[in-house]
Amino acid sequence: MNRKSTKEIQIGHIKIGGNHPIAIQSMCTTRTKDISSTVAQIKELENEGCNIVRVAVLDFEDAKSIEEIKKEISIPIVADIHFDYRLALAALDAGVDKLRINPGNIGSIDKIEIVVRKCQEKHVPIRIGVNLGSLEKDVEEKYGRSAMGLVESAKKNVKILEDLGFNDIVISLKASDVMMCVEAYELASLTFPYPLHIGITESGTKTTGAIRSSIGCGILLSKGIGDTLRVSLSSDPVEEIRVAKEILATFGYLKKPQLTSCPTCGRTQYNMIPIAQEIEAYLSHFPEKQIKVAVMGCAVNGPGEAKDADIGIAGGKNEALLFKKGVPIRKIRESEILSELKKEIELLIKKQRDD
Numbered sequence: 001m002n003r004k005s006t007k008e009i010q011i012g013h014i015k016i017g018g019n020h021p022i023a024i025q026s027m028c029t030t031r032t033k034d035i036s037s038t039v040a041q042i043k044e045l046e047n048e049g050c051n052i053v054r055v056a057v058l059d060f061e062d063a064k065s066i067e068e069i070k071k072e073i074s075i076p077i078v079a080d081i082h083f084d085y086r087l088a089l090a091a092l093d094a095g096v097d098k099l100r101i102n103p104g105n106i107g108s109i110d111k112i113e114i115v116v117r118k119c120q121e122k123h124v125p126i127r128i129g130v131n132l133g134s135l136e137k138d139v140e141e142k143y144g145r146s147a148m149g150l151v152e153s154a155k156k157n158v159k160i161l162e163d164l165g166f167n168d169i170v171i172s173l174k175a176s177d178v179m180m181c182v183e184a185y186e187l188a189s190l191t192f193p194y195p196l197h198i199g200i201t202e203s204g205t206k207t208t209g210a211i212r213s214s215i216g217c218g219i220l221l222s223k224g225i226g227d228t229l230r231v232s233l234s235s236d237p238v239e240e241i242r243v244a245k246e247i248l249a250t251f252g253y254l255k256k257p258q259l260t261s262c263p264t265c266g267r268t269q270y271n272m273i274p275i276a277q278e279i280e281a282y283l284s285h286f287p288e289k290q291i292k293v294a295v296m297g298c299a300v301n302g303p304g305e306a307k308d309a310d311i312g313i314a315g316g317k318n319e320a321l322l323f324k325k326g327v328p329i330r331k332i333r334e335s336e337i338l339s340e341l342k343k344e345i346e347l348l349i350k351k352q353r354d355d
Contacts, residue, residue, distance in 0.1 A: 003224040006195045009125050009168055012076025012097035014051055016170070016227045017195035022253050023051040023228040024244045025197070026237040027080070030055075032062040032069070039072040041237065046075055048241040049287060052228065054078040054100060063090035070095050078127070085111040092118045098170070100127040103160040104136065116166045125168035127197060128157045132175035147183035150175065151191060158192065169194045170228070174201035178216040185220050195227035202232065209233040210243045221251045245287075257283035260294040260306050268297035270315040270334050275341075282342060289349055293341070303328065311344045313337060 008018035016023050026045050030037040032055040042053050057063050057079045070077060076097035081087045085106040088099055092115075099119065103112045103126075119126060130153045132145055139156070143149035150173040161169055171194050173184040181200050188196060200209075200216040213231040220226050229248065231240045248254035261276040276295040283293060294312030296302030299321055302314030307326030314321045320337050322329045322344070332340045 003226075004189050006227055007167070007169075007193050009170055009195050010123065011052060011078075011125060014076050020227075022221075022226055022248055024049060024241055024248070025052045025054065025078075025228055025230040026050050026240045026244075027054040027230070027232075028056070029237060032056055032058075033065050035065050035068050038065070038069055042069070042073045042075070042077075044238055045241060046073065048238050049245055050075060050241050052076050052078060052098075054080050056080050057087050057091055060087065060090050063087050064094055066091055066094035066096050080129075081106065085115050088115045089118060092122055092124060096124065098125050098127060100129050102128060102130065102134075103157050105134075109160070112160060113164055116161060116164045119168070120166060123168075125170060126161065126166070127170040127172060128154055128161075129172045129197075130154045130157070130174065131201060132177070132180070147173075147175075147180050147187055150180075150184040151187045154188060155191070158194075167194075170197050171195070172197040172199065174199060174232075176200065176202040178212050181216055182219050185225055186223065189223075189225045196225060197228045197230065198226040199230040199232055204234060206233055206235040206239055209235070210239075213243060214247055217247050218251070221247070221253065255288055255290050257286055257289050258292045259283060260292065260296075260309055260312070262295075262297045262302070262305070264297045267300060268315055269317040270320060270337070272297050272315055275313075275337055278338060279341060279345075282345070286345075286349055289352065291345070291348055291352070293345060295341075310348055311341070313341060 006017040009016050014023055028038050028041050030041050032038055045053055053075055078098040078100050079091035079096040080100045130150050135149050135153050139149050139153045143152055154171050171192055173188055175181040178200055185198055198217055198220050200213045229244050231243045233240050245254055249256045259280045264272055279295055292309040294306030294309035296306055296314040299314040303323045303326045306312045312323050318334045320332050322332055
């Protein structure tokens, strides 16, 4: 799958754009000034596979807290700032790795220039984050709440930075309308040379948000659009990382173990669903391994449908058939399925390491 080439941008030790991997992002739900809680949440996100994390900066205490937070974490941190250019300056002084602002809403041009000069001095990029809910009045009057309106707003904000000689820019164009959002990113990919931060804003709760984000981001990724990704969920932000990883893995942009499992039916004669759930959780301990594991309900279609799985089981009556690449190996008693399947996974991973 060919990705659109965009300008390379450095965010802390992470690079996006160019030929670099698509970075996974999330945002803390903690108060940034609550340093211990924020650090704890970021570490959870790091452990799950988050590459870049954003925090809200509502006041100077939030901004100053970034310095202490950075001492405890390993991934770049982004300050989310609105209206007050002084908060951007304070976050920069605290060592933030990227700013998320809209230049047009943080003050007059001389104030914007002060922020831009400090970003240049500290080599900190700026993400222009356009949101359908906060389009400029003149843009909305001319284009309405539309994909073109989102892109025009981005153009206005990009021009402010470019006129000041600044082009370490990342762009996002967020809307909760999935297809409008997709259209906006498609237009943006034809308009700007800069990396695009993709995602569906206010997409919903853990289930609906995951579905809508998968549809929107999936369409964009299939077209080669997107340099960094956030799945926005009304849920624990750790869930955002899990969904994002699955989306990227589906399109071949991320290496991770894959679990295939059937929906079960009346032919299933063993307690399959808890086994599938536990194996999925077990595989998460091997995030970089490209292995395929199948947990199937019965032998009617199981080995055939999961023929490309490295290891799989298909259930029988109180037992399961272990197969590898569709070839039957041996039968396992139901009480031993989990332990035997885990052993086989460990052996495969050891073999991959040795090879």
